[in-house]
Amino acid sequence: MTAPAMATEDMVRAGTRTGTDAPAGGDTPQGTGTRTRDLRQLITYALVGGSGVLLDLGAFLLLYNVAGLHEQVANVLSTSLGITNNFVLNALFTFGKRDRLLRRYLRFYAVGLTGIALTFVLLAVFSRGLGIDPNLVKAGSLPLVLVFQFALNRKWSFA
Template identity: 70%
Template sequence: MPEARAQERAAERRRTLGQLIRYTLIGGSGVTLDLVAFLLLHNWAGMHEQFANAISTTLGITNNFILNALFTFERRDRIVVRFLRFYAVGLTGIVLTYLLFLVFTDALGLDANIVKVGSLPLVLALQFVLNRKWSFA
C-alpha cells in the first residue's frame, strides 16, 4: 500500500507540473497580449497607465481563461462561474500591479513600462496557485 500511495503522489506531482507548464505557456500568450495592448494604449494612445493596465489585463485574462479551460485544467462545466472566479483572480493581478505602479512609478519615478514587465512573474505565480485551487478545482 505505501508504494501505491507514493505512485499516486508522484502522478499528482507530474500532473501539477504539466499544468504549470501549460499554464505558463498559455500565460505567455496572455502576457504578450496584455503587454502589447498596454504599450499601445499607454504609449501610442496616451492613456493613463492605470486605465491602460485595466483594459490590457482584461484582454489577457479573457484569453487565458479560454485557453486554460480548454487545455490546462480541461474543465468546461460551470463555465460562467469559473470565468467569474478566474476574472476575480485576474483582478488580484490588476490590484498587485496597481500597487506596484503606486510605489515604483508614482513614488520612486521608475518608468511604467519597466514596472509592468517586472510585475508579470509575480502575478503569474500568484494567479496559478489561486486558479488551480479555486477557479478550476
C-alpha cells in the same frame, strides 16, 4: 462525500497513501502519475500565461505609448484582455474544464482583479512615487502576478 473520504481522496491526488505501508515521499505509481499531471498542468499554465503576458504587455504598450491612455487605465484594459485570453485557453487546455463556464470565468476574473490591484499598487509606488518608467514596472510585475494567480486559480477557479 464525507470529510475523511474527501481528505483521503485529496491525499491520493497529492501522491500519498493513507496506509502505514506507504513509501516516503509518495513514490507510488499513482503518486508519480499525479506529479506528472501536476507538472504538465503547470507547464501548460505557464505557456498559456506567457501568451496572456505577451497580449497584456503588448496591449499595455499600445494603449499607454501609442493611444496615450493613462497608465492605470491602460493597465486595467490590457490586463482584462490577458485575463480573458488566459481563461479561455486554461479552460480548454490546462484544466480541461468546460462546465460552469460563467461561474469559473467570474472566479478567474476575480483572481485577475487581484493581479490588477497588485500591479496598480506597484505602478503607484514605483512609477508615481519613485519615478521609475511605468513600462518597466509593468513588465517587472508580471512574473509575481503570474505565480500568485496560478495558485489561486488552481485551487478556486478550476477546482
